[in-house]
Amino acid sequence: MKPAPALAEGFPDLSGMRIAREPHWFRWISAALIVLVLAAIVRAFANGQIEWSYVGRFLTVKVILEGIVNTMVMAVLAMMLGIFLGIVVAVMRLSPNPVLKSVAAGYTWLFRGTPLILQLLLWFNLALVFPTIGIPGLWTARAVDVMTPFLAALLGLGINQGAYTSEVMRAGMLSVDIGQYEAAQAIGMGRLRALRRIVLPQAMRVVIPPLGNEFIGMVKATSLASVIQYPELLHNAENIYYANSRVIELLIVAGLWYLLVVSILTPLQMLLERRFARGTLRLAR
Amino acid sequence: MTKPLVAIRSVSKNFGEFQALKNVSLDVWPGEVMCLIGASGSGKTTLLRCINQLAMIDSGGIWLDGELLGVREQGGRLHRLSEQQIGRQRLKTGMVFQRFNLFPHRTALENITEGPTQVQGRKADEVRAEAIELLRRVGLAAKADSYPAQLSGGQQQRVAIARALAMKPMLMLFDEPTSALDPELVGEVLAVMKELAKSGMTMMVVTHELGFAREVADRVVYMDQGAIVEQGRASDVLGAPREERTKAFLSAVI
Numbered sequence: 001m002k003p004a005p006a007l008a009e010g011f012p013d014l015s016g017m018r019i020a021r022e023p024h025w026f027r028w029i030s031a032a033l034i035v036l037v038l039a040a041i042v043r044a045f046a047n048g049q050i051e052w053s054y055v056g057r058f059l060t061v062k063v064i065l066e067g068i069v070n071t072m073v074m075a076v077l078a079m080m081l082g083i084f085l086g087i088v089v090a091v092m093r094l095s096p097n098p099v100l101k102s103v104a105a106g107y108t109w110l111f112r113g114t115p116l117i118l119q120l121l122l123w124f125n126l127a128l129v130f131p132t133i134g135i136p137g138l139w140t141a142r143a144v145d146v147m148t149p150f151l152a153a154l155l156g157l158g159i160n161q162g163a164y165t166s167e168v169m170r171a172g173m174l175s176v177d178i179g180q181y182e183a184a185q186a187i188g189m190g191r192l193r194a195l196r197r198i199v200l201p202q203a204m205r206v207v208i209p210p211l212g213n214e215f216i217g218m219v220k221a222t223s224l225a226s227v228i229q230y231p232e233l234l235h236n237a238e239n240i241y242y243a244n245s246r247v248i249e250l251l252i253v254a255g256l257w258y259l260l261v262v263s264i265l266t267p268l269q270m271l272l273e274r275r276f277a278r279g280t281l282r283l284a285r
Numbered sequence: 286m287t288k289p290l291v292a293i294r295s296v297s298k299n300f301g302e303f304q305a306l307k308n309v310s311l312d313v314w315p316g317e318v319m320c321l322i323g324a325s326g327s328g329k330t331t332l333l334r335c336i337n338q339l340a341m342i343d344s345g346g347i348w349l350d351g352e353l354l355g356v357r358e359q360g361g362r363l364h365r366l367s368e369q370q371i372g373r374q375r376l377k378t379g380m381v382f383q384r385f386n387l388f389p390h391r392t393a394l395e396n397i398t399e400g401p402t403q404v405q406g407r408k409a410d411e412v413r414a415e416a417i418e419l420l421r422r423v424g425l426a427a428k429a430d431s432y433p434a435q436l437s438g439g440q441q442q443r444v445a446i447a448r449a450l451a452m453k454p455m456l457m458l459f460d461e462p463t464s465a466l467d468p469e470l471v472g473e474v475l476a477v478m479k480e481l482a483k484s485g486m487t488m489m490v491v492t493h494e495l496g497f498a499r500e501v502a503d504r505v506v507y508m509d510q511g512a513i514v515e516q517g518r519a520s521d522v523l524g525a526p527r528e529e530r531t532k533a534f535l536s537a538v539i
Contacts, residue, residue: 182339183386187400187452188376190368197403201390279389279432 054249058240059256067236068257074150074232075219078157082218083169083211085162090169091195104166111163117224120156123147124228153225153232161218168210172203204276212269216262223258233257288351290315290456290487291336296345298331298511305331307511308345313456313489318482320498320519321491323508324534329491332508333458336489337380338371349377350455376404379449383461385441387433393420393444394429397451405452412451419447423477439470443477450481457481459490495538499523507531 046052058064092104111119126133127143134140176199184194226235237254241247289312298306306328313319321329334340336347338355347354354374356363366374387396397416401407420426423443433441442462449457459478463471475497482488482501492498498505498519505522507515507530515528526532 177386179382179384179386180388183380183382183388185339185372186337186375186378186380186382187448188372188404189400190372193403197399198388202388205390276390279391279434 050248050252051246052249054246055252055256058246058250058253061240063236063240064233064253064257067231067233067254068261070230070236071219071222071232072261074153074157074222074225074230075215078154078161078222079215079218081154081158082161082165082214085159086165086167086169087200089162089166090173091192093166093170094173095191108163108166111160116156116160116221117227119160120152120224120228123156124149124152126152149225149228149230152228153222153230156228157218157221157225161214164214165211168207168214169203171210172207173199175206176202201276205273205280208269208273208276212265212272216265219261219265220258223254287315289313290317290350291489292348293332293336294346294348296332296335296342296347298328298335298340298342304511306335306342309511309513310345311506311513311516313487315487316485317503318488318501319490319504319506320502321489321506321508322493322495322498322534323514326510327508328511329506329508330460331511333380333460333489333491336456337378337458338375339380349374372404376452377455379452379454379457381442381445381449381457381459381462383464385433385438385445385465387441387445387448389433392430392432393425393436396433396444397448400448400452416447416451419450420444422450422480423447424473437470438466439473442466442474446474446477446481455487457486457488459488459492461491461493463492463494493538495523495535507534509534 089104089107092100093108095101124147126147130143132140133143133146173195180198180202181194184198189197222230222232223234225232226238229235233254237250241250291311291313293309293311296306296309297304309328309332311332321332323329331340335342336349336354341355346356352374355371356365358364387393388399391399394413394416397419398409398412401412401415402409417426417429420429423446425440425443425447428436428440428444433444436444446457446462462478463474466474471494475494478488478490478497479501490497490502500519502519504516505519506513507522507526507528509530515522515526515531522531523535526535
Protein backbone atom coordinates (compact mmCIF):
# COMPACT_ATOMS: atom_id res chain seq x y z
CA MET A 1 0.00 0.00 0.00
CA LYS A 2 1.19 3.55 -0.79
CA PRO A 3 1.85 5.88 2.14
CA ALA A 4 -0.91 8.42 2.76
CA PRO A 5 -0.19 11.51 0.58
CA ALA A 6 -0.07 15.06 1.87
CA LEU A 7 -3.40 16.96 1.62
CA ALA A 8 -4.33 17.84 -1.98
CA GLU A 9 -4.21 21.45 -3.28
CA GLY A 10 -7.20 23.44 -4.58
CA PHE A 11 -9.48 23.56 -1.51
CA PRO A 12 -9.52 27.08 0.05
CA ASP A 13 -9.29 27.66 3.80
CA LEU A 14 -12.80 28.41 5.12
CA SER A 15 -11.94 28.57 8.81
CA GLY A 16 -12.94 31.84 10.45
CA MET A 17 -15.71 32.58 7.91
CA ARG A 18 -19.23 33.08 9.37
CA ILE A 19 -22.48 31.81 7.94
CA ALA A 20 -24.39 34.90 6.71
CA ARG A 21 -27.94 35.67 7.93
CA GLU A 22 -30.46 35.42 5.12
CA PRO A 23 -33.01 38.28 4.81
CA HIS A 24 -36.06 35.92 4.50
CA TRP A 25 -38.08 38.47 2.48
CA PHE A 26 -40.94 36.10 1.90
CA ARG A 27 -41.49 35.48 5.62
CA TRP A 28 -41.71 39.23 6.30
CA ILE A 29 -44.18 39.76 3.49
CA SER A 30 -46.43 36.87 4.47
CA ALA A 31 -46.38 37.89 8.15
CA ALA A 32 -47.42 41.43 7.17
CA LEU A 33 -50.26 40.08 5.05
CA ILE A 34 -51.54 37.92 7.89
CA VAL A 35 -51.47 40.91 10.27
CA LEU A 36 -53.46 42.94 7.73
CA VAL A 37 -56.09 40.22 7.37
CA LEU A 38 -56.42 39.88 11.16
CA ALA A 39 -56.76 43.65 11.53
CA ALA A 40 -59.52 43.65 8.93
CA ILE A 41 -61.39 40.92 10.79
CA VAL A 42 -61.06 42.74 14.11
CA ARG A 43 -62.27 45.96 12.49
CA ALA A 44 -65.25 44.20 10.97
CA PHE A 45 -66.29 42.81 14.35
CA ALA A 46 -65.69 46.14 16.11
CA ASN A 47 -68.03 47.88 13.66
CA GLY A 48 -70.54 44.99 13.49
CA GLN A 49 -73.77 44.63 15.39
CA ILE A 50 -72.06 43.57 18.63
CA GLU A 51 -72.43 45.46 21.86
CA TRP A 52 -68.97 44.79 23.31
CA SER A 53 -69.96 46.40 26.56
CA TYR A 54 -72.37 43.49 27.10
CA VAL A 55 -69.54 41.00 26.56
CA GLY A 56 -67.50 42.75 29.24
CA ARG A 57 -70.46 43.01 31.60
CA PHE A 58 -71.55 39.39 31.35
CA LEU A 59 -68.05 37.91 31.30
CA THR A 60 -67.90 37.68 35.10
CA VAL A 61 -71.56 37.58 36.00
CA LYS A 62 -72.49 35.02 38.70
CA VAL A 63 -74.53 32.69 36.46
CA ILE A 64 -71.69 32.43 33.96
CA LEU A 65 -69.12 31.73 36.67
CA GLU A 66 -71.37 29.02 38.11
CA GLY A 67 -71.64 27.61 34.60
CA ILE A 68 -67.86 27.35 34.33
CA VAL A 69 -67.64 25.62 37.69
CA ASN A 70 -70.33 23.14 36.62
CA THR A 71 -68.59 22.61 33.29
CA MET A 72 -65.27 21.87 34.97
CA VAL A 73 -66.81 19.64 37.66
CA MET A 74 -68.61 17.64 35.00
CA ALA A 75 -65.55 17.46 32.71
CA VAL A 76 -63.29 16.22 35.53
CA LEU A 77 -65.78 13.69 36.94
CA ALA A 78 -66.81 12.34 33.54
CA MET A 79 -63.16 12.07 32.48
CA MET A 80 -62.31 10.18 35.69
CA LEU A 81 -65.17 7.79 35.01
CA GLY A 82 -63.99 7.52 31.41
CA ILE A 83 -60.39 6.75 32.36
CA PHE A 84 -61.49 4.20 34.95
CA LEU A 85 -63.75 2.44 32.44
CA GLY A 86 -61.09 2.81 29.76
CA ILE A 87 -58.44 1.04 31.83
CA VAL A 88 -60.82 -1.75 32.87
CA VAL A 89 -62.04 -2.30 29.31
CA ALA A 90 -58.52 -2.18 27.85
CA VAL A 91 -57.34 -4.79 30.38
CA MET A 92 -60.37 -6.94 29.53
CA ARG A 93 -59.66 -6.51 25.82
CA LEU A 94 -56.08 -7.75 26.27
CA SER A 95 -57.02 -10.62 28.56
CA PRO A 96 -56.79 -14.21 27.30
CA ASN A 97 -60.39 -14.80 28.45
CA PRO A 98 -62.72 -14.76 25.38
CA VAL A 99 -65.79 -13.77 27.44
CA LEU A 100 -64.11 -10.65 28.85
CA LYS A 101 -62.71 -9.84 25.41
CA SER A 102 -66.13 -9.94 23.74
CA VAL A 103 -67.80 -7.87 26.47
CA ALA A 104 -65.10 -5.22 26.09
CA ALA A 105 -65.34 -5.19 22.30
CA GLY A 106 -69.14 -4.95 22.50
CA TYR A 107 -69.01 -2.00 24.90
CA THR A 108 -66.64 -0.08 22.64
CA TRP A 109 -68.75 -0.90 19.60
CA LEU A 110 -72.01 0.27 21.21
CA PHE A 111 -70.86 3.53 22.76
CA ARG A 112 -68.59 4.65 19.94
CA GLY A 113 -71.20 3.73 17.40
CA THR A 114 -73.95 6.11 18.49
CA PRO A 115 -73.90 9.94 18.78
CA LEU A 116 -73.06 11.34 22.19
CA ILE A 117 -76.04 13.69 22.20
CA LEU A 118 -78.33 10.71 21.58
CA GLN A 119 -76.80 8.83 24.50
CA LEU A 120 -77.30 11.87 26.76
CA LEU A 121 -80.96 12.08 25.77
CA LEU A 122 -81.42 8.35 26.36
CA TRP A 123 -79.95 8.52 29.88
CA PHE A 124 -82.00 11.59 30.71
CA ASN A 125 -85.20 9.95 29.51
CA LEU A 126 -84.51 6.59 31.13
CA ALA A 127 -87.69 7.02 33.18
CA LEU A 128 -89.71 6.44 30.03
CA VAL A 129 -88.29 2.90 29.88
CA PHE A 130 -87.99 2.12 33.58
CA PRO A 131 -90.42 4.24 35.66
CA THR A 132 -88.99 2.83 38.88
CA ILE A 133 -85.49 1.57 39.42
CA GLY A 134 -83.72 -0.11 42.35
CA ILE A 135 -82.91 -3.43 43.94
CA PRO A 136 -86.14 -5.39 44.55
CA GLY A 137 -86.89 -5.68 48.27
CA LEU A 138 -84.05 -3.40 49.33
CA TRP A 139 -84.43 -0.03 47.73
CA THR A 140 -86.55 1.45 44.93
CA ALA A 141 -87.05 4.96 43.63
CA ARG A 142 -88.76 6.75 40.79
CA ALA A 143 -86.37 7.06 37.87
CA VAL A 144 -87.32 10.72 37.30
CA ASP A 145 -86.03 11.56 40.78
CA VAL A 146 -82.80 9.62 40.40
CA MET A 147 -81.88 10.56 36.84
CA THR A 148 -81.12 14.22 37.44
CA PRO A 149 -79.48 16.27 34.67
CA PHE A 150 -76.21 15.91 36.61
CA LEU A 151 -76.33 12.10 36.78
CA ALA A 152 -77.54 11.74 33.20
CA ALA A 153 -74.72 13.98 31.97
CA LEU A 154 -72.13 12.14 34.07
CA LEU A 155 -73.22 8.72 32.84
CA GLY A 156 -73.63 9.83 29.24
CA LEU A 157 -70.32 11.65 28.98
CA GLY A 158 -68.30 9.24 31.18
CA ILE A 159 -69.47 5.99 29.63
CA ASN A 160 -69.04 7.37 26.13
CA GLN A 161 -65.58 8.62 27.05
CA GLY A 162 -64.66 5.19 28.42
CA ALA A 163 -65.18 3.65 25.00
CA TYR A 164 -62.67 6.04 23.42
CA THR A 165 -60.25 5.98 26.33
CA SER A 166 -60.11 2.19 26.30
CA GLU A 167 -58.57 2.30 22.84
CA VAL A 168 -56.04 4.92 23.95
CA MET A 169 -55.14 2.76 26.96
CA ARG A 170 -54.90 -0.37 24.84
CA ALA A 171 -52.50 1.39 22.49
CA GLY A 172 -50.43 2.47 25.49
CA MET A 173 -50.23 -1.05 26.90
CA LEU A 174 -49.32 -2.49 23.51
CA SER A 175 -46.49 0.03 23.28
CA VAL A 176 -44.78 -1.49 26.33
CA ASP A 177 -42.15 -4.08 25.37
CA ILE A 178 -43.17 -7.71 25.86
CA GLY A 179 -39.91 -8.18 27.79
CA GLN A 180 -41.37 -6.01 30.55
CA TYR A 181 -44.24 -8.49 31.08
CA GLU A 182 -41.74 -11.35 31.09
CA ALA A 183 -39.42 -9.65 33.56
CA ALA A 184 -42.40 -8.99 35.83
CA GLN A 185 -43.52 -12.61 35.55
CA ALA A 186 -39.99 -13.80 36.21
CA ILE A 187 -40.04 -12.11 39.63
CA GLY A 188 -43.31 -13.89 40.38
CA MET A 189 -45.86 -11.21 39.52
CA GLY A 190 -49.32 -12.17 38.33
CA ARG A 191 -50.90 -10.54 35.29
CA LEU A 192 -52.83 -7.84 37.15
CA ARG A 193 -49.97 -6.86 39.43
CA ALA A 194 -47.60 -6.70 36.45
CA LEU A 195 -50.11 -4.44 34.71
CA ARG A 196 -50.51 -2.15 37.69
CA ARG A 197 -46.88 -1.91 38.78
CA ILE A 198 -44.92 -2.29 35.58
CA VAL A 199 -46.96 -1.90 32.40
CA LEU A 200 -49.47 0.88 33.18
CA PRO A 201 -46.90 3.34 34.58
CA GLN A 202 -44.92 2.96 31.36
CA ALA A 203 -48.04 3.13 29.22
CA MET A 204 -49.03 6.41 30.94
CA ARG A 205 -46.12 8.20 29.30
CA VAL A 206 -47.49 7.27 25.88
CA VAL A 207 -51.17 7.89 26.62
CA ILE A 208 -50.97 11.33 28.27
CA PRO A 209 -50.79 13.35 25.03
CA PRO A 210 -53.87 11.62 23.52
CA LEU A 211 -55.66 11.73 26.91
CA GLY A 212 -54.95 15.47 27.11
CA ASN A 213 -56.57 15.71 23.72
CA GLU A 214 -59.56 13.71 24.96
CA PHE A 215 -59.91 15.88 28.06
CA ILE A 216 -59.95 19.08 26.01
CA GLY A 217 -62.60 17.41 23.90
CA MET A 218 -64.50 16.53 27.07
CA VAL A 219 -64.48 20.14 28.35
CA LYS A 220 -66.24 21.18 25.17
CA ALA A 221 -68.44 18.07 24.96
CA THR A 222 -70.03 19.05 28.31
CA SER A 223 -71.80 21.82 26.35
CA LEU A 224 -73.95 19.05 24.82
CA ALA A 225 -75.37 18.48 28.31
CA SER A 226 -77.17 21.83 27.88
CA VAL A 227 -79.83 19.87 25.96
CA ILE A 228 -80.67 17.90 29.11
CA GLN A 229 -80.82 21.01 31.32
CA TYR A 230 -77.46 20.53 33.05
CA PRO A 231 -76.51 24.09 34.10
CA GLU A 232 -73.10 24.26 32.48
CA LEU A 233 -71.51 27.26 30.79
CA LEU A 234 -73.32 27.19 27.45
CA HIS A 235 -76.67 26.37 29.05
CA ASN A 236 -76.38 29.34 31.42
CA ALA A 237 -75.27 31.66 28.62
CA GLU A 238 -78.33 30.56 26.64
CA ASN A 239 -80.60 31.23 29.60
CA ILE A 240 -79.30 34.78 29.78
CA TYR A 241 -79.81 35.53 26.10
CA TYR A 242 -83.30 34.03 26.17
CA ALA A 243 -84.02 36.87 28.61
CA ASN A 244 -82.07 39.78 27.08
CA SER A 245 -81.69 38.69 23.42
CA ARG A 246 -77.94 39.45 23.40
CA VAL A 247 -77.27 36.17 21.58
CA ILE A 248 -73.89 36.84 19.96
CA GLU A 249 -72.52 38.69 22.96
CA LEU A 250 -73.24 35.80 25.31
CA LEU A 251 -71.96 33.21 22.87
CA ILE A 252 -68.71 35.21 22.72
CA VAL A 253 -68.60 35.24 26.52
CA ALA A 254 -68.94 31.45 26.57
CA GLY A 255 -66.38 31.07 23.77
CA LEU A 256 -63.82 33.21 25.60
CA TRP A 257 -64.21 31.13 28.74
CA TYR A 258 -63.80 27.84 26.86
CA LEU A 259 -60.66 29.23 25.22
CA LEU A 260 -59.26 30.33 28.56
CA VAL A 261 -59.88 26.97 30.22
CA VAL A 262 -58.27 25.04 27.35
CA SER A 263 -55.29 27.42 27.38
CA ILE A 264 -54.72 26.65 31.06
CA LEU A 265 -54.98 22.89 30.47
CA THR A 266 -52.12 22.70 27.97
CA PRO A 267 -49.28 23.62 30.39
CA LEU A 268 -50.88 21.32 33.00
CA GLN A 269 -50.57 18.46 30.55
CA MET A 270 -46.87 19.21 30.09
CA LEU A 271 -46.34 18.99 33.85
CA LEU A 272 -48.06 15.59 33.92
CA GLU A 273 -45.97 14.38 30.99
CA ARG A 274 -42.82 15.30 32.84
CA ARG A 275 -44.01 13.41 35.90
CA PHE A 276 -44.45 10.18 33.95
CA ALA A 277 -41.28 10.59 31.89
CA ARG A 278 -39.21 9.39 34.86
CA GLY A 279 -36.29 7.30 33.69
CA THR A 280 -36.57 8.11 30.01
CA LEU A 281 -33.43 9.15 28.27
CA ARG A 282 -34.59 12.63 27.31
CA LEU A 283 -34.98 13.58 30.95
CA ALA A 284 -32.13 11.51 32.32
CA ARG A 285 -29.56 13.49 30.41
CA MET B 286 -27.88 -39.72 47.55
CA THR B 287 -28.71 -36.17 46.50
CA LYS B 288 -31.51 -35.51 44.07
CA PRO B 289 -31.25 -33.31 40.99
CA LEU B 290 -32.49 -29.75 41.51
CA VAL B 291 -34.00 -29.80 38.04
CA ALA B 292 -35.23 -32.99 36.39
CA ILE B 293 -36.36 -32.63 32.79
CA ARG B 294 -38.07 -35.71 31.33
CA SER B 295 -39.13 -36.21 27.70
CA VAL B 296 -40.02 -32.56 27.20
CA SER B 297 -41.39 -31.42 23.84
CA LYS B 298 -42.46 -27.95 22.82
CA ASN B 299 -43.85 -26.78 19.49
CA PHE B 300 -44.42 -23.31 18.13
CA GLY B 301 -47.01 -24.08 15.46
CA GLU B 302 -45.29 -26.38 12.99
CA PHE B 303 -41.84 -25.71 14.42
CA GLN B 304 -40.56 -28.26 16.93
CA ALA B 305 -38.50 -26.21 19.39
CA LEU B 306 -37.81 -29.10 21.79
CA LYS B 307 -37.91 -32.78 20.87
CA ASN B 308 -38.11 -35.23 23.73
CA VAL B 309 -35.43 -33.57 25.86
CA SER B 310 -34.34 -35.16 29.16
CA LEU B 311 -31.73 -33.63 31.44
CA ASP B 312 -30.77 -33.34 35.11
CA VAL B 313 -29.22 -30.31 36.80
CA TRP B 314 -27.57 -31.00 40.14
CA PRO B 315 -27.43 -28.64 43.11
CA GLY B 316 -24.43 -26.33 42.85
CA GLU B 317 -23.81 -27.22 39.25
CA VAL B 318 -22.95 -24.63 36.60
CA MET B 319 -24.28 -25.79 33.24
CA CYS B 320 -23.64 -24.02 29.96
CA LEU B 321 -26.00 -24.63 27.06
CA ILE B 322 -24.49 -23.98 23.66
CA GLY B 323 -25.75 -24.34 20.12
CA ALA B 324 -26.85 -22.38 17.08
CA SER B 325 -29.85 -20.06 17.30
CA GLY B 326 -33.05 -22.07 16.95
CA SER B 327 -31.47 -25.10 18.61
CA GLY B 328 -33.91 -24.91 21.54
CA LYS B 329 -31.57 -23.88 24.34
CA THR B 330 -33.40 -20.63 25.12
CA THR B 331 -36.76 -22.39 24.88
CA LEU B 332 -35.57 -24.98 27.40
CA LEU B 333 -34.65 -22.21 29.81
CA ARG B 334 -37.99 -20.45 29.30
CA CYS B 335 -39.85 -23.70 29.94
CA ILE B 336 -38.10 -24.11 33.28
CA ASN B 337 -39.21 -20.57 34.19
CA GLN B 338 -42.66 -21.23 32.68
CA LEU B 339 -42.49 -18.23 30.37
CA ALA B 340 -43.22 -20.94 27.82
CA MET B 341 -45.50 -23.89 28.57
CA ILE B 342 -44.32 -27.35 27.53
CA ASP B 343 -46.56 -29.50 25.33
CA SER B 344 -45.58 -32.86 26.73
CA GLY B 345 -43.25 -34.44 29.28
CA GLY B 346 -42.49 -32.99 32.69
CA ILE B 347 -40.11 -30.72 34.52
CA TRP B 348 -39.51 -31.10 38.25
CA LEU B 349 -37.84 -28.33 40.21
CA ASP B 350 -36.74 -29.13 43.73
CA GLY B 351 -38.95 -32.23 43.56
CA GLU B 352 -42.07 -30.28 42.54
CA LEU B 353 -43.77 -30.81 39.18
CA LEU B 354 -43.96 -27.50 37.30
CA GLY B 355 -47.06 -25.97 35.73
CA VAL B 356 -49.44 -28.90 36.18
CA ARG B 357 -50.69 -31.30 38.82
CA GLU B 358 -51.64 -34.88 38.36
CA GLN B 359 -55.11 -35.96 39.42
CA GLY B 360 -57.05 -39.04 38.40
CA GLY B 361 -54.66 -39.94 35.62
CA ARG B 362 -54.89 -36.50 34.06
CA LEU B 363 -52.82 -33.35 34.19
CA HIS B 364 -54.49 -30.09 35.24
CA ARG B 365 -52.89 -26.71 34.68
CA LEU B 366 -51.97 -24.81 37.83
CA SER B 367 -53.49 -21.40 38.51
CA GLU B 368 -51.57 -18.23 37.76
CA GLN B 369 -50.87 -17.74 41.48
CA GLN B 370 -49.44 -21.24 41.84
CA ILE B 371 -47.24 -20.77 38.78
CA GLY B 372 -46.09 -17.42 40.18
CA ARG B 373 -45.14 -19.15 43.42
CA GLN B 374 -43.15 -21.78 41.52
CA ARG B 375 -41.36 -19.09 39.54
CA LEU B 376 -39.96 -17.64 42.77
CA LYS B 377 -37.56 -20.59 42.95
CA THR B 378 -35.86 -19.48 39.76
CA GLY B 379 -34.21 -16.21 38.82
CA MET B 380 -34.09 -15.20 35.18
CA VAL B 381 -31.60 -12.93 33.45
CA PHE B 382 -32.64 -11.84 29.96
CA GLN B 383 -30.61 -11.13 26.88
CA ARG B 384 -32.01 -7.60 26.69
CA PHE B 385 -31.90 -6.97 30.47
CA ASN B 386 -35.59 -5.95 30.67
CA LEU B 387 -35.02 -3.64 33.60
CA PHE B 388 -38.06 -1.56 34.54
CA PRO B 389 -37.18 1.82 32.96
CA HIS B 390 -39.42 3.85 35.28
CA ARG B 391 -37.68 2.58 38.40
CA THR B 392 -34.18 3.25 39.69
CA ALA B 393 -31.60 0.47 39.95
CA LEU B 394 -32.44 0.05 43.63
CA GLU B 395 -36.20 0.05 43.02
CA ASN B 396 -35.78 -2.56 40.29
CA ILE B 397 -34.20 -4.84 42.88
CA THR B 398 -36.66 -4.17 45.70
CA GLU B 399 -39.79 -4.44 43.52
CA GLY B 400 -40.09 -8.24 43.70
CA PRO B 401 -39.26 -8.81 47.38
CA THR B 402 -41.59 -6.04 48.59
CA GLN B 403 -44.47 -6.40 46.11
CA VAL B 404 -44.52 -10.14 45.49
CA GLN B 405 -42.99 -11.61 48.64
CA GLY B 406 -44.47 -8.89 50.84
CA ARG B 407 -41.29 -8.39 52.83
CA LYS B 408 -40.44 -5.33 54.91
CA ALA B 409 -39.19 -2.38 52.86
CA ASP B 410 -36.20 -1.39 55.03
CA GLU B 411 -34.92 -4.94 55.34
CA VAL B 412 -35.23 -5.47 51.55
CA ARG B 413 -33.54 -2.17 50.91
CA ALA B 414 -30.52 -3.10 52.97
CA GLU B 415 -30.24 -6.39 51.09
CA ALA B 416 -30.61 -4.62 47.75
CA ILE B 417 -27.80 -2.23 48.59
CA GLU B 418 -25.64 -5.20 49.54
CA LEU B 419 -26.51 -6.89 46.22
CA LEU B 420 -25.62 -3.74 44.29
CA ARG B 421 -22.29 -3.66 46.11
CA ARG B 422 -21.76 -7.30 45.16
CA VAL B 423 -22.22 -6.53 41.46
CA GLY B 424 -20.03 -3.45 41.81
CA LEU B 425 -22.73 -0.82 41.42
CA ALA B 426 -23.23 0.56 44.92
CA ALA B 427 -22.79 4.09 43.55
CA LYS B 428 -25.57 3.64 40.98
CA ALA B 429 -28.44 2.82 43.34
CA ASP B 430 -30.45 5.91 42.36
CA SER B 431 -29.69 5.83 38.64
CA TYR B 432 -32.40 4.98 36.14
CA PRO B 433 -31.65 2.17 33.66
CA ALA B 434 -31.33 4.69 30.81
CA GLN B 435 -28.43 6.28 32.68
CA LEU B 436 -26.51 2.99 32.88
CA SER B 437 -24.39 1.22 30.27
CA GLY B 438 -25.52 -2.15 28.96
CA GLY B 439 -23.08 -3.99 31.19
CA GLN B 440 -24.25 -2.07 34.25
CA GLN B 441 -27.88 -2.73 33.38
CA GLN B 442 -27.25 -6.44 33.08
CA ARG B 443 -25.48 -6.48 36.47
CA VAL B 444 -28.51 -4.75 38.01
CA ALA B 445 -30.71 -7.37 36.32
CA ILE B 446 -28.62 -10.12 37.94
CA ALA B 447 -29.00 -8.41 41.31
CA ARG B 448 -32.75 -8.12 40.73
CA ALA B 449 -32.99 -11.87 40.11
CA LEU B 450 -30.81 -12.67 43.14
CA ALA B 451 -32.97 -10.50 45.41
CA MET B 452 -35.71 -13.15 45.20
CA LYS B 453 -33.28 -15.65 46.74
CA PRO B 454 -33.76 -18.25 43.98
CA MET B 455 -32.44 -21.81 44.13
CA LEU B 456 -31.60 -21.72 40.44
CA MET B 457 -30.38 -18.92 38.21
CA LEU B 458 -31.23 -18.97 34.52
CA PHE B 459 -29.17 -16.85 32.15
CA ASP B 460 -30.50 -16.37 28.61
CA GLU B 461 -27.57 -15.16 26.51
CA PRO B 462 -26.72 -12.54 29.14
CA THR B 463 -23.87 -10.96 27.14
CA SER B 464 -25.19 -11.20 23.57
CA ALA B 465 -26.66 -7.69 23.52
CA LEU B 466 -23.54 -6.07 24.98
CA ASP B 467 -20.72 -4.15 23.32
CA PRO B 468 -17.58 -6.33 23.38
CA GLU B 469 -15.80 -4.20 25.98
CA LEU B 470 -18.71 -4.62 28.44
CA VAL B 471 -18.94 -8.43 28.29
CA GLY B 472 -16.15 -9.00 30.79
CA GLU B 473 -17.76 -7.14 33.70
CA VAL B 474 -20.95 -9.23 33.43
CA LEU B 475 -19.04 -12.51 33.12
CA ALA B 476 -16.99 -11.55 36.17
CA VAL B 477 -20.18 -11.18 38.23
CA MET B 478 -21.41 -14.55 36.95
CA LYS B 479 -18.09 -16.21 37.83
CA GLU B 480 -18.28 -14.83 41.32
CA LEU B 481 -21.82 -16.17 41.58
CA ALA B 482 -20.72 -19.60 40.35
CA LYS B 483 -17.97 -19.64 42.96
CA SER B 484 -20.48 -18.90 45.69
CA GLY B 485 -22.18 -22.23 44.91
CA MET B 486 -25.26 -21.03 43.03
CA THR B 487 -26.85 -23.53 40.66
CA MET B 488 -26.78 -21.94 37.23
CA MET B 489 -27.99 -22.72 33.73
CA VAL B 490 -26.37 -20.41 31.21
CA VAL B 491 -27.28 -20.16 27.55
CA THR B 492 -24.23 -18.56 26.03
CA HIS B 493 -21.94 -18.13 23.06
CA GLU B 494 -19.03 -17.27 25.35
CA LEU B 495 -17.06 -20.49 25.02
CA GLY B 496 -14.19 -19.07 27.06
CA PHE B 497 -16.58 -18.57 29.98
CA ALA B 498 -17.98 -22.09 29.49
CA ARG B 499 -14.49 -23.60 29.49
CA GLU B 500 -13.47 -21.75 32.62
CA VAL B 501 -16.60 -21.90 34.76
CA ALA B 502 -18.97 -24.63 33.58
CA ASP B 503 -19.11 -27.98 35.35
CA ARG B 504 -20.95 -29.33 32.34
CA VAL B 505 -21.47 -28.18 28.77
CA VAL B 506 -24.57 -29.25 26.86
CA TYR B 507 -24.59 -28.89 23.08
CA MET B 508 -28.06 -28.68 21.52
CA ASP B 509 -29.10 -28.78 17.89
CA GLN B 510 -32.57 -28.77 16.29
CA GLY B 511 -34.37 -29.08 19.62
CA ALA B 512 -32.38 -32.02 20.97
CA ILE B 513 -29.34 -32.57 23.15
CA VAL B 514 -26.54 -33.80 20.90
CA GLU B 515 -23.67 -34.06 23.32
CA GLN B 516 -22.92 -33.22 26.93
CA GLY B 517 -20.10 -33.64 29.35
CA ARG B 518 -17.22 -31.83 31.02
CA ALA B 519 -16.36 -28.53 29.36
CA SER B 520 -12.88 -29.72 28.45
CA ASP B 521 -14.31 -32.83 26.75
CA VAL B 522 -17.20 -31.24 24.83
CA LEU B 523 -15.28 -28.13 23.81
CA GLY B 524 -11.82 -29.69 23.58
CA ALA B 525 -12.52 -33.13 22.14
CA PRO B 526 -16.08 -33.32 20.83
CA ARG B 527 -17.26 -36.78 19.81
CA GLU B 528 -20.22 -35.86 17.61
CA GLU B 529 -19.77 -34.53 14.09
CA ARG B 530 -22.42 -31.83 14.61
CA THR B 531 -20.63 -30.56 17.70
CA LYS B 532 -17.36 -30.44 15.82
CA ALA B 533 -18.98 -28.53 12.94
CA PHE B 534 -20.59 -26.02 15.35
CA LEU B 535 -17.39 -25.43 17.31
CA SER B 536 -15.26 -24.95 14.20
CA ALA B 537 -17.83 -22.46 12.86
CA VAL B 538 -17.88 -20.51 16.13
CA ILE B 539 -14.17 -20.28 16.86
